[in-house]
Amino acid sequence: MRPASTHDAIVIGAGPAGTSAALALIRRGWAVAIVERNVFPRRKVCGEYISASNLALLERLEIGDAWRAEAGPEIRRVGLFSGDTSVEAPMPRSGPAAGNGFGRALGRDVLDSLLLNAARSAGAEVFQPCRATAIERDGACQAVRIQAGAANSRDEAAILRAPVIVAAHGSWEPGPLPSHFAKKSHPSDLLGFKAHFSGSTLPPDLMPLLTFPGGYGGMVLADHGRMSLSCCIRRDVLARLRGSHARERGSQISAAETIEHHIVARCRGAREALAQAHLDSPWLAAGPIRPGIRPGYAADIFRVGNAAGESHPIIAEGISMALQSGWLLAMELSEAASGQRGREAAGRRYEAAWRELFSTRIHAADAIARLAVGTGGAALMEAVVRNFPRALTLGARLSGKTKPVPGLTEARPAGGG
Template sequence: MRRPSTHDAIVIGAGPAGTSLGLVLARRGWAVAIVEKSVFPRRKVCGEYISASNLALLDRLEIGDAWRANAGPEIRRVGFFSGQTNVEAPMPGAKYGPEDGFGRALGRDILDFLLLQAARSAGAEIFQPCRAVAIDQDGDMQAVRIQARDENSRDEATILRAPVIVAAHGSWDPGTLPSQLEKASLSSDLLGFKAHFTGSSLAPDLMPLLTFPGGYGGMVFADHGRMSISCCKRRDMLARLRRDRGFEHDGIKQDGNLSAADAVFRHLMASCRGVSDALDGARLDGPWLAAGPIRPGIRACYERDIFRVGNAAGESHPIIAEGISMALQSSWLLATEFAGAPSGRAGREIAGRRYRAAWRGLFSTRVYAAAAIARMALSPGGAALMGAAVRNFPQALTLGAHMSGKTRAIPGLR
């Protein structure tokens, strides 16, 4: 075991929540360690859309220019594709400067790498690929045990110590940390899938919500002509599709078990005209990825002297595409509370209480709104009802985008 090294804060996970927090704290002069188990750049299950409500924050993080230079086209229309139904409505802009700003999508291989590089340049020490496996009290400090594989595939352990520990490890990976969620497997679980395609005919400024039996998803153009398609599908529905020897695609009967990705792709193509039109002649760019089950809900923001940001603190159904926003913005809220709090355990308790109140004020509505929309999309007949509603009242899509937080300003930022 290596000698323990000491920091002001240890951040576990280098998704948008972990890197943005590490970046802000390092710029303030904190000694920050970021621990990430995967090698970057890496692709990730995610629709990759970032709302315009984040423009001011991206600029404050000083990655706004790089994000604009790399991200896909502005998304000025929101859509609803379900069965034979295709409906569109204006996407509301978010006030930023003299004009309205619009959201755009950027591949997570690029976004997460960009943020990590910025955190490194700000002075954060990066431990990667390293998995955090335990957190223990160590006097006034806490000790985080991290493991890396050496060249002989043996695990090499290191202890990092800091008074402030931040769980930014997301919510989809099981693990041994007190902040990680217990593993569960239910037939109603939603599993996440995502792929990139090139050559798609989807309108570049349109982001449609997709519904299909047993799931929902979305499509959007990201960087370099890559169209990102992502979806969530019920575990029991997926199992049925994979087993179903009578499943037909392009008039051809399928035989034997399908891979999960094949089953998802074929089901999307067969059940949603908007998807089959958009992917007609398109080429898969890289593999289909899977993750989950996803765990929507509101969790603790500060518990057992561990702060949580991003999905670790709470997660909305991806049907509203607000997870990256919540990851970036929750870290901003926590960094703001750290700035005003006294040091020591009592100061951490104060910061934890204030951060929890700020988190709930900013995100609770969108978590509940997303749960209601997802419940409707997943219920039998629900998608047909949604289709009828948006056909008659397309403005409901614009309203839904407002309610999901896409235009909501971040406290303390303009």
């Protein structure tokens, strides 16, 4: 085993939450290691929309210009495609404190590479592809055992040491670390799917919410003309649909084919947007989704992104919450007193700041998702939106799409040490 190397913080996971935390800490003079098990670029189940509330944060992280150069068109309208109903309304514009503008979409294969490259250039020591297999107390620090290569790799292991561990590994997959979560399957689980399409006729400035029996989804035009379609569907509904198709055709079809057929058959707006489109890359699947708020700190392990808390993707705020949670944590850690007590106090402040910024949108997303998936809920949503289209604008505002990120105006200039 290679000798241990010591850092100020070790970030496990190089998605938007982990790299946001790493970049913000490095800008404040911290020595940071990032452990990422996947090779980039990588595709990932995600809605890919980045709200306008993040514009000022992207500038602070010094990736604003690169993001603007790569991302898709500004999303100036929000819509609802449900059954035969297609309604749209203006997307609220962010104010000066949030960056003045509209959100845009960027594929995770592009975004994650952009963020990780920025962190590496800023000074992060990146271990990729490497898996964190254990975390153990080691005096004043914690020791993270990492293993290079794939899960069955016999490559040499190494030890990284740091007083602070940032768990940015998400919540969808179980693992051996104390920050991972146990998984149990339930018929009501929501499973996530995502695919890119080329040749879609979806208006470039429109992001519609899709509702269909047993699930919901969204469409948005991302980078390079790719239309991103992401969705969730109940496990039991998907199983019934697959069984029905198998009986009708005499053979089983994939879960992805089933969900695509289901959306096209039950949602006219999606059907029209996909009429001339073709699949750009294979469907991805993930989950189950576990919305809710979880402990943000325990024993010098700080959770960010989905590991800290997860919203129903119906409000398209996953990337926003990831980026912003990493920033919130870095602010609290950079101001923490030294030693265990200082980190514990920072953990309590971080949890409070996290809840203040995100709890309302998590609860609102839960209510909207239950309505969309529940019996008769989609019809009720259609009726409300048809008679009051501005409900879509109001919902976008309540979901946090224009809410400024705390601490940006008070923070020291990027690179201030």
